[in-house]
Amino acid sequence: MTIGNIIEGLHTIAILNLIIANILFILLLYLSLHKQKYFYFLFCSVASFFTAVQWIFNGGGSSGGVQFFYIWTFLVATIVLRGKKLIIYTILNGLIFVGLLLYEHYDGSLIVQYPDNTTRLIDIIVSATLTFSIVSFLIGMIYAEINKERQKSEQLLLNILPQKVVNELKEKGNTSPEIFKNVTVLFSDIVGFTDISSKLPVDVLINELNDIFTSFDTIIEKNSCERIKTIGDAYLAVCGLSQKDENHCSNVVNAALEMLDKLNQRNKTHNIQWQIRIGIHTGQVIGSVVGIKKYIYDVFGDTVNTASRLESLSKPMKINVSDDVISELGNKYKFKNRGKFEVKGKKEMDMYFVNSRVNE
Numbered sequence: 001m002t003i004g005n006i007i008e009g010l011h012t013i014a015i016l017n018l019i020i021a022n023i024l025f026i027l028l029l030y031l032s033l034h035k036q037k038y039f040y041f042l043f044c045s046v047a048s049f050f051t052a053v054q055w056i057f058n059g060g061g062s063s064g065g066v067q068f069f070y071i072w073t074f075l076v077a078t079i080v081l082r083g084k085k086l087i088i089y090t091i092l093n094g095l096i097f098v099g100l101l102l103y104e105h106y107d108g109s110l111i112v113q114y115p116d117n118t119t120r121l122i123d124i125i126v127s128a129t130l131t132f133s134i135v136s137f138l139i140g141m142i143y144a145e146i147n148k149e150r151q152k153s154e155q156l157l158l159n160i161l162p163q164k165v166v167n168e169l170k171e172k173g174n175t176s177p178e179i180f181k182n183v184t185v186l187f188s189d190i191v192g193f194t195d196i197s198s199k200l201p202v203d204v205l206i207n208e209l210n211d212i213f214t215s216f217d218t219i220i221e222k223n224s225c226e227r228i229k230t231i232g233d234a235y236l237a238v239c240g241l242s243q244k245d246e247n248h249c250s251n252v253v254n255a256a257l258e259m260l261d262k263l264n265q266r267n268k269t270h271n272i273q274w275q276i277r278i279g280i281h282t283g284q285v286i287g288s289v290v291g292i293k294k295y296i297y298d299v300f301g302d303t304v305n306t307a308s309r310l311e312s313l314s315k316p317m318k319i320n321v322s323d324d325v326i327s328e329l330g331n332k333y334k335f336k337n338r339g340k341f342e343v344k345g346k347k348e349m350d351m352y353f354v355n356s357r358v359n360e
Contacts (some may be wrong), residue, residue, distance in 0.1 A: 161297045162226070162242045165289060177288035183240040184252040184282040184325070185299070185307040186225070188259070191275040191316045193233040200272070208272060209233070215262050223255040228299055235276075238299060241287055249282050249328035253354055256280060256319045264317070279310030280321045280354075282328055309343045313351065323350040333357055 157166045168175040190196075190212075197205050213230055216237075220227050224247075225239040237255070240248030256278050267273045283303035290296045306322065314320035326335060334355045340348040 157295075161289070161295060162287075164242060165297060169289075169295075175289050177286055179284060179286055180241055181284050182244065182246075182248060182282075183238050183285045183299075183303065184249045184280060184328075185285065185304050186235075186237045186252045186256055186278060186280050187304075187307040187311040188235045188256075188276045188278040189311060190233040191277060196272070196274075197233075204272075208274070212263070212266070212274060215266070216259055219255050219258045219262060223251045223258070225251055225255050228297065236299075236304075238285070241285070241299070249325055250332060252280055252282075253319065253321070253325070253329060253333060254357075257354070257356065260317055260319070275316040277311050277314040277316060278319045279307050279312070279314050280319060280325055281307040281310055282322070282324050306343070306346070306349075309346075310351065313341055313343070315353075319354040321352050321354055323352070325354075326352055329354075331358065 154166065157169075161169070165175050200208070213235060216235060217227055220237045223239070224245060225237050226242060228236045228238055230236070237252070239245055239251045239255075245251065259276070259278070263274060263276060281303050283301075283306075285299045285301045285303050287297065287299050290298050310320045310322060320338075321335070329335075334357070336353040336355060338351045338353060341351050343349050
């Protein structure tokens with residue numbers, strides 16, 4: 001369709017053809033991005049609307065250029081479709097485009113005839129403006145979709161990796177192990193989990209674990225800590241890793257107290273009763289990404305191993321901590337001295353149960 005002739009003659013049918021088709025195109029493109037079934041309406045409307053008006057109404061006073069509107073459907077196909085469907089529609093679009101070119105070659109009635117250079121110039125300017133606007137709109141939509149997916153991917157990474165590690169992977173493609181000197185580690189597991197889980201349907205068991213660990217995640221985040229991983233019924237969290245925090249030890253103990261309180265409250269309203277043991281130790285850890293295909297961020301070192309040993313020597317619904325933790329906490333908490341315990345791979349250790357904060 002020749003834009004110059006539309007402007008020169010102000011033919012109503014041609015103007016309506018252009019306006020309605022563009023509104024229809026934009027609406028169906030938006031719908032197609034959310035539900036692929038609308039693409040078929042989009043393809044048919046763009047591929048037939050201009051051609052129908054061109055031939056039925058003699059173009060509303062304009063002639064030629066119909067084939068260029070098929071370019072839109074090709075662009076939309078690359079946005080909306082994937083795989084074999086994209087190939088099919090690309091071939092179909094190309095055949096229609098070539099068919100129109102051949103038709104114009106053998107029938108000059110569709111070839112644009114410019115009465116003078118002024119009309120030709122107007123047609124070029126307006127057509128270029130329209131093409132630029134449509135292509136810019138399409139590029140904007142493509143960029144918006146790509147940016148949305150990029151944000152989703154980055155958020156997924158942040159759910160499993162610390163911000164600093166994500167930044168390193170984005171910038172360098174790899175990350176190096178790092179030593180963190182002042183970190184407090186919390187290790188917990190569920191008492192009698194194997195016995196209880198053997199009596200529960202799989203879906204019930206998973207729902208129970210998901211509910212408990214989700215509530216723990218909320219508590220951990222609230223206290224400026226971060227969950228590193230879960231292994232079955234075991235839960236590992238730390239504080240002081242992603243950023244230095246002079247209150248790393250008290251943050252973890254506060255989180256542990258809230259975890260016990262949350263579980264006690266939950267047991268009052270649920271048929272299945274769960275209890276946990278918690279062990280906490282503070283010191284130096286090594287943080288690093290494990291694997292090259294499925295990234296897993298993990299922490300290693302004596303501090304992590306000791307927290308695990310403290311957990312195994314704890315009691316149901318108790319927080320077992322080392323004397324290093326007590327030194328960090330000072331007189332802010334009430335605790336019970338349990339005496340010395342033998343720890344595998346280490347000398348005897350003084351252990352303590354943290355009962356509550358002093359002001360409680």
